[in-house]
Amino acid sequence: MLQGIIVLLLFQLLGEILVALTHSPIPGPVAGMLLLWLALHIKRGPSPEVQRTAQTLVQYLSLFFLPAGVGLFFLPPEIQRHWPAVIAAMVAGTFITMLLSAWLIRRLGSSH
The missing domain is CATH 1.10.287 (Helix Hairpins)
Known part of the structure; x- marks a missing residue:
């Protein structure tokens, strides 16, 4: 589960970096979610670690x-x-x- 959390936080960080570089009005976490969506779309689904982490987070x-x-x-x-x-x-x-x-x-x- 730790790997899944690291992946999710990495995409949030990438979103923050993208927003800072482009001076976009979009919040960093939203940009990170869009980047994660793009990566999942290209890869055709999440890794088992990310899926397990996401399911746990959705439960709570x-x-x-x-x-x-x-x-x-x-x-x-x-x-x-x-x-x-x-x-x-x-x-x-x-x-x-x-x-x-x-x-x-x-x-x-x-x-x-």
Whole structure:
């Protein structure tokens, strides 16, 4: 599993380097994910180590959202006035992510 984590962190680092060199407005981790996607597409799938690591991380994905959700309650009062918009954005973002994930799974599943 350590090899898989190293590979994922390496792609994040490559994304950060790419963004720094190109002065792109895209966040480094997003650029790293795009590079990882490109590498997986070229290689036709992940290595067993990366797949095992990714499956483990997905199992605990909901825990990664917990700090952000709890942090909303400790925001300054001027930001707390906008909590309905923040909640709406979180719900909409989750829904859009679920739709895009389902579409991607269907698309990738039909190509094999």
